[in-house]
Amino acid sequence: xxxxxxxxxxxxxxLALLLVITGCSGEVQKEGSTAEEGxxxxxxxxxxxxxxxxxxxxxxxxxxIRWSAQGENEFKExxxxxxxxxxxxxxxxxxxNLTFDFVVPNLEDYQTKLRLMMAGNQxxxxxxxxxxxxxNDLISAGKVQPLNDYIDQYLSDNLKAIYxxxxxxxxxxxxxxxxxxxxxxxxxxxxxxxxxxxxWLNALGLEAPTTIDEMTEVLRAFTEDDPxxxxxxxxxxxxxxxxxxxxxxxxxADGLVGxxxxxxxxxxxxxxxxxxxxxxxxxxxxQPGIKDFLAQMRDWMxxxxxxxxxxIKDAAKxxxxxxxxxxxxxxxxxxxxxxxxxxxxxxxxxxxxxGPGGQQARAEKSMVRDYLVFNKDFxxxxxxxxxxxxxxxxxxxxxxxxxxxxxxxxxxxGYDYVLHEGNVYRGNFDExxxxxxxxxxxxDANVTYDLTLPFMNGIIPFQSDSAFQKFLSDPxxxxxxxxxxxxxxxxxxxxxxxxxxxxxNDNVIVNYFNGPPTKTMVSKxxxxxxxxxxxxxxxxxxxxxxxxxxxxxEEWKKNGGDQMTExxxxxxxxxxx
Amino acid sequence: MTEPVFNTDKKALRLPTRGWRAYLQKTWPxxxxxxxxxxxxxxxxxxxxxxxxxxxxxxxxxxxxxxxPWVGLDHFRYLFEYPDSMQIIRNTLIIAxxxxxxxxxxxxxxxxxxxxIRIKWFKRTAQTxxxxxxxxxxxxxxxxxxxxxxxxxxIVNRFLGTLGIDPIxxxxxxxxxxxxxxxxxxxxxxxxxxxxxxxxxxxxxxxLYEAAEIDGANRWQQVLxxxxxxxxxxxxxxxxxxxxxxxxxxxxxxxxxxNPLVYSKGDIIDTFVYRVGLLGSQYSFATAIGFFKSxxxxxxxxxxxxxxxxxxGYRIF
Numbered sequence: 001x002x003x004x005x006x007x008x009x010x011x012x013x014x015l016a017l018l019l020v021i022t023g024c025s026g027e028v029q030k031e032g033s034t035a036e037e038g039x040x041x042x043x044x045x046x047x048x049x050x051x052x053x054x055x056x057x058x059x060x061x062x063x064x065i066r067w068s069a070q071g072e073n074e075f076k077e078x079x080x081x082x083x084x085x086x087x088x089x090x091x092x093x094x095x096x097n098l099t100f101d102f103v104v105p106n107l108e109d110y111q112t113k114l115r116l117m118m119a120g121n122q123x124x125x126x127x128x129x130x131x132x133x134x135x136n137d138l139i140s141a142g143k144v145q146p147l148n149d150y151i152d153q154y155l156s157d158n159l160k161a162i163y164x165x166x167x168x169x170x171x172x173x174x175x176x177x178x179x180x181x182x183x184x185x186x187x188x189x190x191x192x193x194x195x196x197x198x199x200w201l202n203a204l205g206l207e208a209p210t211t212i213d214e215m216t217e218v219l220r221a222f223t224e225d226d227p228x229x230x231x232x233x234x235x236x237x238x239x240x241x242x243x244x245x246x247x248x249x250x251x252x253a254d255g256l257v258g259x260x261x262x263x264x265x266x267x268x269x270x271x272x273x274x275x276x277x278x279x280x281x282x283x284x285x286x287q288p289g290i291k292d293f294l295a296q297m298r299d300w301m302x303x304x305x306x307x308x309x310x311x312i313k314d315a316a317k318x319x320x321x322x323x324x325x326x327x328x329x330x331x332x333x334x335x336x337x338x339x340x341x342x343x344x345x346x347x348x349x350x351x352x353x354x355g356p357g358g359q360q361a362r363a364e365k366s367m368v369r370d371y372l373v374f375n376k377d378f379x380x381x382x383x384x385x386x387x388x389x390x391x392x393x394x395x396x397x398x399x400x401x402x403x404x405x406x407x408x409x410x411x412x413x414g415y416d417y418v419l420h421e422g423n424v425y426r427g428n429f430d431e432x433x434x435x436x437x438x439x440x441x442x443x444d445a446n447v448t449y450d451l452t453l454p455f456m457n458g459i460i461p462f463q464s465d466s467a468f469q470k471f472l473s474d475p476x477x478x479x480x481x482x483x484x485x486x487x488x489x490x491x492x493x494x495x496x497x498x499x500x501x502x503x504x505n506d507n508v509i510v511n512y513f514n515g516p517p518t519k520t521m522v523s524k525x526x527x528x529x530x531x532x533x534x535x536x537x538x539x540x541x542x543x544x545x546x547x548x549x550x551x552x553x554e555e556w557k558k559n560g561g562d563q564m565t566e567x568x569x570x571x572x573x574x575x576x577x
Numbered sequence: 578m579t580e581p582v583f584n585t586d587k588k589a590l591r592l593p594t595r596g597w598r599a600y601l602q603k604t605w606p607x608x609x610x611x612x613x614x615x616x617x618x619x620x621x622x623x624x625x626x627x628x629x630x631x632x633x634x635x636x637x638x639x640x641x642x643x644x645x646p647w648v649g650l651d652h653f654r655y656l657f658e659y660p661d662s663m664q665i666i667r668n669t670l671i672i673a674x675x676x677x678x679x680x681x682x683x684x685x686x687x688x689x690x691x692x693x694i695r696i697k698w699f700k701r702t703a704q705t706x707x708x709x710x711x712x713x714x715x716x717x718x719x720x721x722x723x724x725x726x727x728x729x730x731x732i733v734n735r736f737l738g739t740l741g742i743d744p745i746x747x748x749x750x751x752x753x754x755x756x757x758x759x760x761x762x763x764x765x766x767x768x769x770x771x772x773x774x775x776x777x778x779x780x781x782x783x784x785l786y787e788a789a790e791i792d793g794a795n796r797w798q799q800v801l802x803x804x805x806x807x808x809x810x811x812x813x814x815x816x817x818x819x820x821x822x823x824x825x826x827x828x829x830x831x832x833x834x835x836n837p838l839v840y841s842k843g844d845i846i847d848t849f850v851y852r853v854g855l856l857g858s859q860y861s862f863a864t865a866i867g868f869f870k871s872x873x874x875x876x877x878x879x880x881x882x883x884x885x886x887x888x889x890g891y892r893i894f
Binding site: 559 | 637655659723729730748836840844852853859
C-alpha cells in the first residue's frame, strides 16, 4: 500500500471515531418536560408539630455548595462542611439527612458545575441556591418545580408576610403566577453615607456640609487650605470611583447623584429603572438630573477638588487615597469603618448632602442575593420548608410558631457562643472567667465558629435597623434575634454610621426592573452602557461640553434605548398586578 | 530489566524496502511512544473542535448540540454590524501588531546585548531580574501601574517633571494609552522571551567565531555575520507563530488598565466580548468570536509560513 492511501485510511478512522462520539453526544434529551408536582403521600410532621417536627424514618436531601475556608478557625477539629454541628442538628432534631453532591470553592466553579450537570442531563441536587440568570435557565428547561402549593401549606406566615411586603423579590422566579424559587435576601444595611475627615473640619473651623453648595466650600478648603497642616499641597477633597459610572459598591457617587434627582445610573443595563409620573418605567441614566450632577462634578474636577484619576480607578483603588490620608471625603457603606478607613481615625459618617430644593437620595441595592430552587423530582419539599421556617424563626424571634429553643442564642452552644452561669458570652471568654474547657476552642479565648448555612441565610431586610442605636447606647445589651447578634459585634463608629444610614432610609432609589434581560438588553445593552460611561466621563473631564448630555440621550434612544424601554414596560405590566 | 527496545543490528538500520508493514515491524516501539501524545492532542484539541457548531446555533445548555436551533451566520453578522465593531477590530489589530513587533525585536536585541557581557554574575543576575515580571499577574500589575503612572505624584511623571515635562496622562489619554499598553507588555515579557534567543546563541558553534576572528572580523562583524544568522531560524519560528495571535491584543492587560476615557483607542475584541458576556451566558456568540479569531490566526500562520519558506528558505515542519 502506498503512502497516500495510508494517510487516507487514518483520516477515515479519525472521521469514524468522530462520528461515534458525535453520535453519543447527540443523544440529548428532548425539550425539558414540564415539572411534575412532587406529591407527598404521607402525613407531614411539619404541619402536625411545627415546633418540634421530626421525620421518622429520616428523609435525605442532596445539595451542592460553594464554600472555602476563610481562615483556620472555620470548623472544630474533625468537622467539615459536609459534617458539622449544623448538619448533625438537622439530622438529630429534624430527621433531615443532608448529603452533598459537590463542594466547590467559588461562585464561578459553582455555576460551571451546575451548567455542566444541566448540559450533560445529569441529576441536579435536590435543593440548591442559584443566581437569577441561571434560575431563569433552570425554569425554562423545566428542571425545577413550582412551589405555590408548598408555600401556601407549609411556609411560615411571618415569612409569607415578608414576601407580601416586598413582592418584587419573587418576580424574577415567577412564570404565569407559578413561583419557582425562594429568595435569599440581604440585610439592606449597606446604604451609602458620607464619610468626612472630622479632624480636618475642626482644624479649618468648618462644619460638615449639609448641601451641595456647602460641600463645594469644604472641598475647596480640603484641597487648598492644607487641612493636615503639614505645609505641603498634598490633599484633595473627594475620593471617588467614576470608572464604571457614578454608582459603585464603595467609593461611590450615588449620594451625590441623588442630590439632583431620584435617578441612578449603573454599570448594568438592568438597573436602575423606576416609574415616572405616568407609572411607566424609565431608564435612569438619561434623566435630566444626571446632567446637573455631571455639570457639578465637572466643576469640581476642573478646580482640582476631586481625584483627577477618578475616571481610571475602580472602587478599591479609589478608596486608597482616603485610606492614606490624602482625601477628605468619600462616600460608601457604613462598613467602610473597617475597610478601607480602619486606619484613619478622623473619618466620621454624616448624612448625604442635599441638592437644589433639598433633594437628597441614595441608591438601594437589589434585595435578593440568590434563589433556593427545588429539583422537579424532589419529593420532600415539606421537610425543607420546615427547616427554612426554623432558620427564619431564629430571626423573627420567640413569637414565631416555628421558633426553636436551640437557636435562641446562636447556632450552637460551644460554637458561636458560650453559656456560663446563666449568661451568654460571645467572645473574650477568659476575661469573663469562663473555664477554658467551655471555650469553643480551648486553646484560644477569642475564637468562635461562624456557620455557613447550606440553604437560606435567614436574613430579613432592614430588620437590624433598630439594633444600631440599641448597641451604641449599651454595648452589653442582650440581642433579641440573629440580626441583632450580628449588629452587636460592630464597632462604635460603624454603629454611628449605621444610624446615619437609617436616618436617610426614607429617600432611596430602588430598581423596579428585576426580570430576565430583555431581547434588546442582550443585543444592545453593552453598546448603551459603553456610550453612557464614555459620555459621562467626557463631560466630567471637560472633553465635551455639558450640553453633550443631550446628544448622548438622543444617541441612546436611537440605538435601541427606546425599544428596550418598551420591552421593560411590557414586563412591568405583566408582573405589576 | 528486559532487553533494549531498539535493535542496533546493522540490518535493521537499513531503510525499509518491503513496504510499510515491514517498516512498522521495525519501528513500532517509536509509534507506541508517540501514541500518548497523539491521543492527548486528539482528545483535548481535535474532538472539542466539534463544539464550533454552537457558533452557528442559538445554543442552550439544556437543549444540547442536537436540539439547539440553527441560526446560520447570525452571530458573525452581529459582530460585524455592531456600531462599534470596526473601531474595536481596528484597535485590536493596531495594538496586537505593535505588540508582536516589539515582542519580537526587543528580546532579540536584549539577548544580543546580554551575550556580549563578560562578567558572569552580572549576566546571570540581569537575566533573572528581567524575566521575573513575566510571572506577575496583570491584576496586580494593573494596580501598580495606576500608581506608577499617576498624574498626581506617580514616579514616572515626577521624573518627567524634573526634566521640565508636563505630567502625561498615560492611562486616560487614548494615544498614550496604546503606547503604555505596548511598552508595559514588552517590559513584562521581553526577559522571558529572550531565553529562547539566548539558548540559540549559546548553541552557536564556537569554531565559527574562531574562524571569523582569524579572518579579522571585529565584534560587531561577528554579531552581524555569525550570531544573527545562527539565531535567524529561531527568530523566524517565533515570528511565524506570533503572527497567529494577530487578533489577541491581551485581554488581561487591557482589562486591568482601560477605562471609559480610552474606549475609543483601547477597547479590543476580547474586552468587548467580556462586557457582552456580562449580560448572561452567550455561549454561541463567544464561540463565534473565538472561531473568527482562530480562523484569522490560522490564515496568518499559513501566509507567514509560506513567506518564511519563500524568503528565508526555512521550513518548520
